[in-house]
Amino acid sequence: MAATGTARTAVDSVMAQLSALEDPKMRAVNERHGDDYGVNLSRLRAVAKELKTQHTLSVQLWQSGDTAARLLALLICRPKSFEQDELDAMLRESRSPKVQDWLVNYVVKKSPHAEELRLRWLSDPDPVAASAGWALTSERVSKSPEGVDLSELLDAIEVDMRDAPDRLQWAMNTCLAQIGIAHPEFRNRAIGIGERLEVLKDYPTPPNCTSPYAPIWIAEIVRRQAGE
Template sequence: MSTIKDVMRELAVLEDPKMREANERRGDDHGVNLTRLRTLAKRLKTQHELALQLWATGDTAARLLATLVCKPKAFSAAELDAMVRDIGSPKLLDWFIVNVVKPGRHAEELRPGWKDGDDLVGRAGWSLTTDRVVRNAEGLDLDALLDQIEEEMKQAPAQKQWAMNHCLAEIGIHHPECRRRAIGIGERLAVLMDYPASPGCTPPYAPVWIAEMVRRREEGA
C-alpha cells in the first residue's frame, strides 16, 4: 500500500512546467502527462482510502489520479455532489464524470439537479444527459430538453454551453423525429458557428455536426 506522501512525491516528479503552461491556456491547472498518470494508477491499483486522501489535497493532478484508483460505488450521492461543486478544472470534471459518476450508483439521481447548475456543474449534468440521449433515451423528454437548450444555451457559461451544444447535436443525430427542430435551434442560436475545426474533424456547430454524422451513419448502414 502506498502512502499519500509517496504518491505526492511521485506526482511532483511527473510535473512538467511546459505542459502546465499549455494546460493553463485551456483552463486546466496541472502539468502532469496523463499517459504517465494512468501508468501510475495501474501500478497503484484500486485504493479507495488513498483516493480520498488524494482528493482532499485539492491538487488537480492528485484528484485526477484519485478518479482512477477510487471505488466509484463507495461514494454516496451527497459526497459526489460536494465533490463536483469543488472542481475547477474541465479535464478533472470530465474524468470525474467518466471514471467516478458513471460507474457509480447515483448518476441519474444527480443528473437533473446538476443540469441546472452553473458552468462546470452544469457541464456535468449535461454530459450525463447526453449519455442518456445516446445510450438510453427511454424516459427522457427530448422536447423539454430542446426547450431548455433553446432558452438557455446562448447565454450559458462556456463550459456548460459546450456540453449543451453536444447534447443538442446528439439529439439531432440519434433521434430523427427531433432532427429538424435540433438543426433549427442550432441555426437560430449560432453557438460555436465560427469555432475552428482541425482538418478532417467535424466542426462543433450543431447543424453541420448533425448533418455530417447522419451522413456517415447512413453511408455505413
C-alpha cells in the first residue's frame, strides 16, 4: 500500500505542476487545431527533463486521460516496454493530434513492434490509425526502403489521396514527397501524381518555408541535396 500511495503522490505532484503551467490563451489557440491543452511545450519538455525516464509514472499519467499529462508521459516512457496491442490501443484512444504525432514519432518508431504496427495500421478503416501507418511508411521509404513496394504505395496514393480525410491526406502526401525525394527512379511519377491530384497546392506557406505541395517539396529538397 505504501508503494501505491507514493506513486499516487508522484502523479498528483506532476498533475499539479502541469496545472500551474496551464495558459488559457494557449489552450484557446490549440483548441482551434483540435488539441485540448494549454501548456507550453518547451516547459513541458523541461518537466520531462527533470523527471527523466520513469515508465511506471508515464503509464499512470497516460491513464489520467489529460492531454498535457499524456504528452509528458510520452517523453518519459520507455518505448521498448510497450506491447504491440498496448500501442495500438493508445493510438485509438487518443484523439488529440499532438498526442498521436508524439506517440508515433517518439514511441512507436523506437518500438520493436514498429513494422508490425505499420502494416497493421496502413489499411485500417480508421483514418487516424491509417495516417499513423502512412507516417511509419514514410520513415521506411526514406531510411530503410528494403522490402517496401514503392510502386504499390504510389498506386494507393494516386487512387485514395485526393478524397482522404485531412489528416490521412497529409500523411499520404508526405509519403509521396519522400518517395520522390529519396528514390530518383520514382521521382517523375511522384511529381506527376502530385501535379494531377493538386493536393495542398494552395496551402498557405510562410516565407522561407517549403510548400507541402509534393512537386514543389520534392524539387526543393532535391535541389538542396544537390548543393545548388
